[in-house]
Amino acid sequence: MTQLATRESEARQDEVQRRGRGLGWMSLGLGVAQLAAPDTVRRISGVDDSATSRTVVPLVGARELVHGAGLLTSRRKNVWAWTRVAGDAMDLTALAMAIAHRDGHRRRRLLAVTGAIAGITALDLLTAVRATQTSKTGSAPTARSARREREGGSMDLTATTTIRRPASEVYAFWRDLQNLPTFMAHLEQVRTTGDRTSHWSASAPFGSDVEWDAEITEETPGEKIAWRSTGDAKVPNAGTVRFVPAPDGVSTEVHVVLVYDIPGGAVGKAVAKYFGEEPHQQLDDDLRRFKQVLETGEVVRSDGAPWGKRARKEFPQRPAQPLSDAELEKGAEA
């Protein structure tokens, strides 16, 4: 359901961007014509008898170039689409004035041009309204999921990696849920409470007291584990991990899907902030560490990023030089 809504919103966003670009090219074409051949434009429009139009037409052309440049280069198509609507209003006013003072073939031409402009105005208006609506769900693709979270809703994350270990071993490590905090950045502790039940706690950004119970809903040894939170978890969540033998006959593909049901309000905001603009990066990094732990025994540390999974922010890092005793003592919280 939520995925469907996301896809619809993305499709709408793409539509707005495409239509905005179309209008941009049209502006550019009109602008160039009005600047390069103003007399032809004046004749076609039926205003070639007016000296004022000699000044006005190139000015309108220059304005069109600005619209065009804005629509083509900016992702904020909503703003630029509205500037076109404003331009249309100016043009229609000017045309109405011109019509009032003319008759005969000039009036007929002016009416035809006015009809065309009215049609374009309708299109501009439609695009501007659409763009404004969509910008509420995200003006650029990277920000989409994050913005959605702030308003609450469900967030699906998927990630995958290949680990050079047999599926049975990779499965066994994950199935011992108490291992998860060794590589999942946000998890503080997972305590097994029963055969299929466990108690999870997550660190700061979720709020220091975020804890919940979970149960395994499905498990096929060596192949699949599915779980979900139970009771009144602040951030209801569920996950599935599948272990698939890789074509090399040695390695295992790990495919993870996590679903967070993110509430509105303060908790939702904290979650959104935690995941930042690129929620997938978190899970990708979690799986990178999972691979490190299984293949090499632990999470790899460098001088620039010495705290393993505690390295919350990638940049700026500490310089690539050894830690002082004081830094080592303070540890990750420094």
Added chain:
Amino acid sequence: MRANTWAGRNKVEVRDVPDPKILNNRDAIVRITSTAICGSDLHLVDGYVPTMQDGDILGHEFMGEVIEVGSGVSADKLRVGDRVVVPFPIACGACGACAAELYSCCENTNPNAGISEKMFGHPTAGIFGYSHLTGGFAGGQAQYARVPFADVGPLKIESDLTDEQVLFLSDILPTGYMGAEMCDIQPSDVVAVWGAGPVGQFAMDSARVLGAAKVIAIDKEPYRLQMAERAGHIPVNFDEVDVRSTLLELTGGRGPDKCIDAVGMEATHGSAHIAAYDRVKQAVRSETERPHALRQAIMSCRSGGVVSVIGVYGGLMDKFPTGAWMNRSLTLRTGQCHVQRYMKPLLQRIERGEIDPTRIITHTLPLDQAEHGFDIFKNKQDNCEKIVLKP
């Protein structure tokens, strides 16, 4: 301890920094006896590799004595007191890339893999002293270094070869060798090498060792060309002659069978206009490379030949001659050197006297004079080819 650090664009500074400590179980601490300045350090100092930070310790060519090992390093692999040469790529030895001997593409050793993935599509290995893009590991232009996965990379030196004879197994000798190996050299081959710096010299020596009929050195520094000539290679000075016509002359019009780019992203060019074009584009960051050597290698190589790239590139280049590459059936091969693959066989070649790595050393300086070293190396003063630093 004392260490040579990056202090902003075009600036290095030897400073006092904390001594390294074990952070991972499979780390070792090495007391460095010899270290070197590499041509690729210049790309970092010149500011063309992103993610450098003030205080980053430079250096990825070093060797020394193991003074401490982590609990995860088994004694049959490495012990305190061992004399080791450390390869510049950090490799875990357990991932898919390591299993395929693609050590510089190790999937586990770069804690900043997310960034390198964004820039390169997939992550690359951690490298000592080589920006945060390659992990943010402190480098080896220092008195001590922490060496992760010490049970995988370091090569024990058990004979009485001098530091100078084995130090370059850490990078430039294997890098030059891999450049020649990727050429799949046949006895009839003429091999042309762009760049007569340290890596280029070793690529030339390796091409000869691998059986090339003729090896050509292309550069503009007379002293570097003379060094190549003394080693038996044919010098071509691109400041004095037209490279294309000279190569045609030297190959009976065929062009070199195999071409090695040992220059990389900061090439200079005989034509002032083309040089200015790429310099401006690089300066405003609209391309990251000044790739004249690579373009010329592709245009010069005989049809069906191999162009092997060991010069370092960082991002994106303009005007890549795809037409020549495609229509003339050229093969392009490249890679950061998978040093671990070559250390043992090359050590044997040194022991047998087939390759003499010491022939390129022109300067030996104390670590504290690293700044002066970078200066003369970068500006090609005092006939500087290769500097060994003694901590």
